[in-house]
Amino acid sequence: MTFSCELIRDAEKDRLAGHLAASLTELVDVDLLLERILHEARSIISAEAGSIYLRRKDKLVLAISQNDYLERGGMDHNRSELPFLNYILDINKESLAGYVTIEKKVLAIDNTMEIDPDAPFQHYTAIDNSTNYICEAVITLPLLCQPEESMGAIQLINPLDENGAVKGFADDDVQVLSFYVKSAALALEKAMMLRSMTLRSVEVISAHDPQETPAHAQRVACLASELYEHWAKAHMVPSYERTRILDHLPLAAMFHDIGKISVPASILTKPGRLDHQERALVEGHVLAGARLFRIHRTPLDKLTYQVILDHHERWDGQGYPGWVDLDTGLPLKDRSGPDGRARGKRGEEISIYGRILAVADVYDALVSRRSYKDSFDESLSIQIMEQESGRHFDPQVIESLMARKKVLKRIRDRYPDSMESLELTTDLPLARAPVAYPLNHPRM
Numbered sequence: 001m002t003f004s005c006e007l008i009r010d011a012e013k014d015r016l017a018g019h020l021a022a023s024l025t026e027l028v029d030v031d032l033l034l035e036r037i038l039h040e041a042r043s044i045i046s047a048e049a050g051s052i053y054l055r056r057k058d059k060l061v062l063a064i065s066q067n068d069y070l071e072r073g074g075m076d077h078n079r080s081e082l083p084f085l086n087y088i089l090d091i092n093k094e095s096l097a098g099y100v101t102i103e104k105k106v107l108a109i110d111n112t113m114e115i116d117p118d119a120p121f122q123h124y125t126a127i128d129n130s131t132n133y134i135c136e137a138v139i140t141l142p143l144l145c146q147p148e149e150s151m152g153a154i155q156l157i158n159p160l161d162e163n164g165a166v167k168g169f170a171d172d173d174v175q176v177l178s179f180y181v182k183s184a185a186l187a188l189e190k191a192m193m194l195r196s197m198t199l200r201s202v203e204v205i206s207a208h209d210p211q212e213t214p215a216h217a218q219r220v221a222c223l224a225s226e227l228y229e230h231w232a233k234a235h236m237v238p239s240y241e242r243t244r245i246l247d248h249l250p251l252a253a254m255f256h257d258i259g260k261i262s263v264p265a266s267i268l269t270k271p272g273r274l275d276h277q278e279r280a281l282v283e284g285h286v287l288a289g290a291r292l293f294r295i296h297r298t299p300l301d302k303l304t305y306q307v308i309l310d311h312h313e314r315w316d317g318q319g320y321p322g323w324v325d326l327d328t329g330l331p332l333k334d335r336s337g338p339d340g341r342a343r344g345k346r347g348e349e350i351s352i353y354g355r356i357l358a359v360a361d362v363y364d365a366l367v368s369r370r371s372y373k374d375s376f377d378e379s380l381s382i383q384i385m386e387q388e389s390g391r392h393f394d395p396q397v398i399e400s401l402m403a404r405k406k407v408l409k410r411i412r413d414r415y416p417d418s419m420e421s422l423e424l425t426t427d428l429p430l431a432r433a434p435v436a437y438p439l440n441h442p443r444m
Helices: 002-026 030-045 068-072 096-103 126-131 173-208 214-234 239-254 258-262 276-283 285-292 299-310 352-367 378-387 395-403 405-414 421-425
Strands: 047-056 059-067 088-090 107-109 138-146 149-159
Touching (some): 002 030, 002 173, 030 047, 030 059, 030 173, 088 096, 096 107, 096 138, 173 239, 214 239, 214 352, 214 395, 239 299, 239 352, 285 299, 299 352, 352 405, 378 395, 378 405
Antiparallel strands (some): 047 059
């Protein structure tokens, strides 16, 4: 009977791994994909915690980590309350993750205290010691994007039995997890390539307009995701819809100013005020960018189109381009004001994605140095944003900005303008997940 039950459990584990691997193709955003990969890999073996390390030149950087103890402890999982991760390892054989990345082999260790002192690798205990968390059993698998190259490693910590006690790894765990992680690595490679191509497109704009840097695009994308997540929860948007939008919004947000490639560089870099004609040329970047995405081949195309077209509209209707024909720029029928110009979109006539991008883009412009101004400090920038609530900005999106204040500096620190473009195009995800190791552990 025991043998029969084990076979049933093994078959269920195989089916689960296959189903989860197939579902990974639904996602295109690196951050969301990493969250799902780690969560689902842990679910296959009921692992209490886990981490994913991604390769960056000669380093391994902790890109995301999870631990169920954080939920059991009742901690708030708002991303604004969670620290950005900055844990970096040298790529060598001394650490478990480094060894696996180099050797492209799986390490399954039932008891980290029993690792042979003469082994080339050892369990890194500094975090364990500082947090009083016992990392007993660890399985580390390489993320192989192709046979000869490793993107990093995924580490699953402390598989639990039905009673919540740490158990060892079953014989088929390596086989089942290897199958799942292979599929996960392929999906991750595609998502990272898409992000890289998006950032390279932004870099083309940056060569034309130095203030539209890949770092600016990443900051706006990150803040837009934070704002949408808070807004969507407050408006009880179903979780599947939130996930769908969060999967596409970061990439769409990075394209928000792609139309600036149509504006003369001399105008974009002009230090003083623009005259009326120059201002009209700058405002034309919205229509130029929207035309690139007017044919919606994918949901990402449609969302990008909405972001570009609406991100300069104002809540009070004084924004641009307003209700215009995309080809001619002329007002749509019955959509012109007393002066004959197109009426601006007002309030909820503006897509929520445009309202969110307006807040994210203006906030980052305030705290960043521009050719026409120095950077403002955070408190002044927040004050300006609050003053414009109900005029320039949707008051509810400003509420989301206030709720996410703790994450603002972390976003700027993560993506400074001094960071080289190459680092960004091959860079890590936004890493908004909770740290892997709790301060206290129930088994202590």
